Amino acid sequence: MADARARFGELVRRVRSEGPQHVTVRAQEEVVVISAEEFRRLKNGATGAALVAAFQASPYREVEIEPERLPMPVRDPVL
Template sequence: MAKQAERARAGKASGGRTAAGRWKLEDAKARFSEVVRHAREDGPQRVTVRGQDAVVVMSVEEFERLAPAKPRPPFVAFMESLHLGGLDLEREADRGRDVEL
């Protein structure tokens, strides 16, 4: 109980931000631009709901570093995945035009 009161006091003193970049949801909503600034400058910011971590706000650079890159299929596999089997792709024999000179 004493720890919760101490955390609440720390959150109010820092404008809603607690230690280690934690924000209560209502504070994060009210000061979203500050949450974003801290995420870009100080690293990921956690947002809590009823005292439990709910989401993390992080910079796009951090996200791209952590998110696995989607492998690109080879061109042939990509074309086969389009399921174009029903299209008529046969060419007619073209012998040119008869032109009088």
């Protein structure tokens, strides 16, 4: 983490100059860092309002839906 904090500025500069940067943790790709501009472009103003409006306009909005109940696996507590 100390190395990550020390190199954060470099990461930001590379995102701005080279584009998205892939970050790995223990040799596994965990996240991709993108610029705020790219994030806004990808999000394209999406807020979820259209989905809420579609659900509210549905003729089936009063139908009760029971979720399928799956048995929860029991795990030994970690001590």
